[in-house]
Amino acid sequence: MNKNLSFTREESILVIDDCPENLKLLSGILSAAGYKVHLAPSGKLALNFINANLPDLILLDIMMPHMDGYEVCKQLKATPKTQDIPIIFISALQEVFDKVKAFSLGEIDYITKPFKQQEVLVRVENQLRLKRMAKQLIDQNILE
Incomplete structure (x- = not known):
């Protein structure tokens, strides 16, 4: 059992996947770990959500209809407001x-995919930790 699961986290995670089972599974894993989880079943809905609510991290499926994860990532990285949001691709593509x-x-x-719960949690926490440390360094440099 992860000792960090007993407290509430402030960070929010957006999960983008067209498969309802994956959204439910990832939501359960991340919510149980104390994260605030938002779900989007398509790239377009995700971009609309992100425009109004910046998540701390995004879990993004690649293979989705209409707009794949690659295109969602391109659009997010091309926009100054969203370019620094960490994105973890989660995909069945293994090549x-x-x-x-x-x-x-x-x-x-x-x-x-298929993924293990512990791997998802460790990778998410590592990326959020790096984001917190980067923000702390930026804040320190501003104060100095």
Whole structure:
């Protein structure tokens, strides 16, 4: 059992996936760990949500109809307001080509499906920790 699961976290995570079962599973895992979780079943709905509510981290499926995860990532990284939001791709695509393409677009991590609960939690926490540390350094530099 993770010792960090007993407190409420302030961070919010947006999960973008067209599969309702994946949304439910990831929501349960992340909510149980104390994160505020938002769900989007499509890239378009996710971009609309993000425009009004900036999440601290995004879990993003690649294979979605109408707008795939690559396109969602491109749009987020091209906008100053959203370019620094950490994105973790979570996909059934396991080829090196797919992972290289994802990293070249600016995502920061990649989880392959089927995933393990502990792996998701560790990767999410690591990226949020890095984000908190970067913010702390920026705040310190502003004060100095």
